[in-house]
Amino acid sequence: MSEFSELPGTTDVLIVGGGPAGALLGCLLARRGIDVVVVEKQQDLERSFRGENIAPRSVHTLRELGFGPALDAHGYLSIDSVTAIERGRRLLRLEYGKFPLATLPIDIPQPALIGIFLAAAQAHPSFHLAMGTAFTGLTEHDGAVTGATLRGPGGAATSIRARVVIGADGRFSKVRQRSGLAADITPMARDFLSFKLPRPAGWGDDGYLMIEDDRHLVVLPTWPDFLRIGHNLPKRQLGELRAAGLPAFKAGIASLDPRLADLVEEHITSWEDTSFLEIFTAEMREWARDGLLLIGDASHTCTPILGQGVNLAIQDAVCLAPVLAGALSRGGDRPLPAATFDGYVAMRRRHKTTVTRYQRFQEGALAEKHPVKLFIRRVRFATLNQLPLKYRLLDRVVNAAHPIDPVDIAAGAPALVPSVRSGQR
Incomplete structure (x- = not known):
């Protein structure tokens, strides 16, 4: 240096x-x-960074x-799959080993x-x-x-x-x-609040998209033994979210993924435990x-x-x-x-x-x-899940060759x- x-x-x-x-x-x-x-x-x-997941093509x-x-x-964590779940119902599951590249994404700081x-x-x-x-x-x-x-x-x-x-x-x-x-x-219609939690024993190396109407959580295993959680919120509503109080925020997380309820209660003790990300494209x-x-x-x-x-x-x-x-x-x-x-x-x-x-x-x-649009979304996810070509369709985005x-x-x-x-x- x-x-x-x-x-x-x-x-x-x-x-x-x-x-x-x-x-x-x-x-x-x-x-x-x-x-x-x-x-x-x-x-x-x-x-601290939020983007620590390296896609299969980049690996x-x-x-x-x-x-x-x-x-x-150094060491890293390989991610096996990601599953979209809405109100307890599995809509879509992607197993990275089934993509044409057959390389797993990794999480490394x-x-x-x-x-x-x-x-x-x-x-x-x-x-x-x-x-x-x-x-x-x-x-x-x-x-x-x-x-x-x-x-x-x-x-x-x-x-x-x-x-x-x-x-x-x-x-x-x-x-x-x-x-x-x-x-x-x-600007996108929503922003993101993220935080980390200890990963429970036996959680596995799977990611989840937990959905309830227009609310969702992204739950990703993170090296070495954490979960990274991303939670959407309406644009410019961070102040209102905080004004409603931390207990209400934690209850909202638990309603989306009950598995996280005890972890959130124990480890999110102030807003300092969360990180805000403004979402926009340039x-x-x-x-x-x-x-x-x-x-x-x-x-x-x-x-x-x-x-x-x-x-x-x-x-x-x-x-x-x-x-x-x-x-x-x-x-x-x-x-x-x-x-x-x-x-x-x-x-x-x-x-x-x-x-x-x-x-x-x-x-x-x-x-x-x-x-009606929520119903159409569920149908689209479920239909994509049944298509054998889903891995080739999404491969163009996730693993485009260069x-x-x-x-x-x-x-x-x-x-x-x-x-x-x-x-x-």
């Missing part, structure tokens, strides 16, 4: 944001010998890239996953990482982005010149705000301009349905690395033209559009209140075991 004062004044690629997209992209570029700087505003990885990708030994060394990427990257001298370093603005010349200004611990300021700045700083991206690129932010006509590209949630924010945010981030990094490497190999010191990324953006946009279309359809179905450059596969052998603190919980 580099000290803020040791950061180079010039680099090929400056990545703002040390989440899954930024950390993995930085690692893949460093493996190729490309000069790359990753800056992350947080001082360390010791923080397969990470193993192809050589991260399998590090994942195994996101700080640990990021730590694995960063540890592998730091084995390469062309990689620089500065924690506790905030992005403050873009530098520009003749309409092109030429780098960024940064603020380090204690308020120290510096700037780094780069051939391309990658905005990987999440759903509330400061790089996006400063880029001048327009984003269409669409659509952008342009993801790039000369010298700048947005990736991950910064360019295509999704809803939590199917937990696709972290998986889209991983896929973005894997697909982008060879594009950047090819463009930088042509030499020069000018900012990379926006057209460099046209093919990459078109490919990733197609997949993201498929995911978002499904998420909006699913969110609309779960938010229904009218009795290219992996053979150079990145070769560079990942042998993989490195992480040395960065992983924030295990």
Whole structure:
């Protein structure tokens, strides 16, 4: 890890944001010998994340890239299935082993996953990482982005010149705000409140969607021995929920899933035990301009349905690395033209559009209140459950294939075991 004062004044690629997209992209570029700087505003990885479920396709990708030994060394939880239940009646069950890929999704703390990427990257001298370093603005010349200004611990300021700045700083991206690129932010009808509970012995490795009219819980087993619970609430109603009191909130959870009643009563003792997530999508006509590209949630924010945010981030990094490497190999010191990324953006946009279309359809179905529409929802779920092709239909969303450059596969052998603190919980 580099000290803020040791950061180079010039680099090929400056990545703002040390989440899954930024950390993995930085690692893949460093493996190729490309000069790359990753800056992350947080001082360390010791923080809570909600998106810690890695989809089967992403698990397969990470193993192809050589991260399998590090994942195994840390440990994770494999999820066998997810079942939708409405008022005690099973509507739909998906067993991950029956999907065409036949790989199980895993749950691993996101700080640990990021730590694995960063540890592998730091084995390469062309990689620089500065924690506790905030992005403050873009530098520009003749309409092109030429780098960024940064603020380090204690308020120290510096700037780094780069051939391309990658905005990987999440759903509330400061790089996006400063880029001048327009984003269409669409609030969803509901938001989410999440919390963790100890996982009872004998619970198993199965996830559940518990439904009652327009209310639902997502219940997922979480490494090493927790349950992660996501509970929907109407838009801008967090204040009203809290005003009704914690006992009423806990009673509502218990009514959706009686198995959780005693756990909620014992372990949710204040609102501090819960975490609020505002749900919206962000659509952008342009993801790039000369010298700048947005990736991950910064360019295509999704809803939590199917937990696709972290998986889209991983896929973005894997697909982008060879594009950047090819463009930088042509030499020069000018900012990379926006057209460099046209093919990459078109490919990733197609997949993201498929995911978002499904998420909006699913969110609309779960938010229904009218009795007739509730009946139609039950029929749809039950019909899908009976279709042998349900795994192939949903595979397009959950496990869509993406290219992996053979150079990145070769560079990942042998993989490195992480040395960065992983924030295990």
